[in-house]
Amino acid sequence: MTLAVIVTMWVSLSLFGAALLATQQVDLLKGKWYDKVEVSVFLCVDGVSGSQCSGDKAATQAQKDAIRQALESNPQVSRVYYESKHEAFEEYQRIYADSPVRDVLTEDTIQDSYRVKLVDPQQYQGVVTEAQSLPGVQSVVDLHNVLDPIFLWMNALRWVTFGMSVLLLVAAALQIGNTIRMAAFSRRRELGIMKLVGASNTYILMPFLLESLIAGLIGALLACVTLALGADVVVMRKMAHSITTLAWIGWPQVWTSIAWMVIVAAVLSVVPAYVATRKYLRV
Structure with a gap:
């Protein structure tokens, strides 16, 4: 029975830890902009053509101000964030740090942009249509059309893993309680004697x-x-080196998950044992 408890705890806590890592991985992949951005408005830069770019020239400051004013005055827009060339270039360098394409773009050729948060994400078409017609806008991208299907499946996988781990943790708790109850029942005479002679609970x-x-x-x-x-073999050594454009979990996330696993193991071990044996404390 004790061996069965150990194996059940092993499997259930492994799934629980995997679910914690999956949650942290989803948060990392979403990145700093995902919860803020529904629409990205990329501005014209020198040498890049676009329907609203005049002579392949970069958007002027007046055009940038007009674009921001138009976006902020739209009733469907909740908030507008500006990402400068420097910020966009630093993010590009971070993402492609170990990739051959790292030096393809320079800070002068990369686009600055406005990141638009919508009041209702489903009502994006009017904002996209208006932004595409503004002078100085090179392109408009609705990021959620690309990202939402990916994160939908990732979140589903996370919750399935959580659900399986919770069921196994409940099974482990019941098995622990049953094991300790059997041990206490087999020693009930000794426990009664200890209680009668004044042993504390x-x-x-x-x-x-x-x-x-x-x-x-x-x-x-x-x-x-x-x-x-x-995590080390599959994620950090394989996936992180194969797909360098994404942010992957590391040892900080692993240690956080391990800490929670130890806490859950301690609680699941002590509480069922206490519940299973307390009736034998009454003489």
């Missing part, structure tokens, strides 16, 4: 709680090793 409970806690922590240790090896 803490003194009687401690061996059972320690037995449960040790089994839970062994399962947690195995789960932590499994999670760390999986």
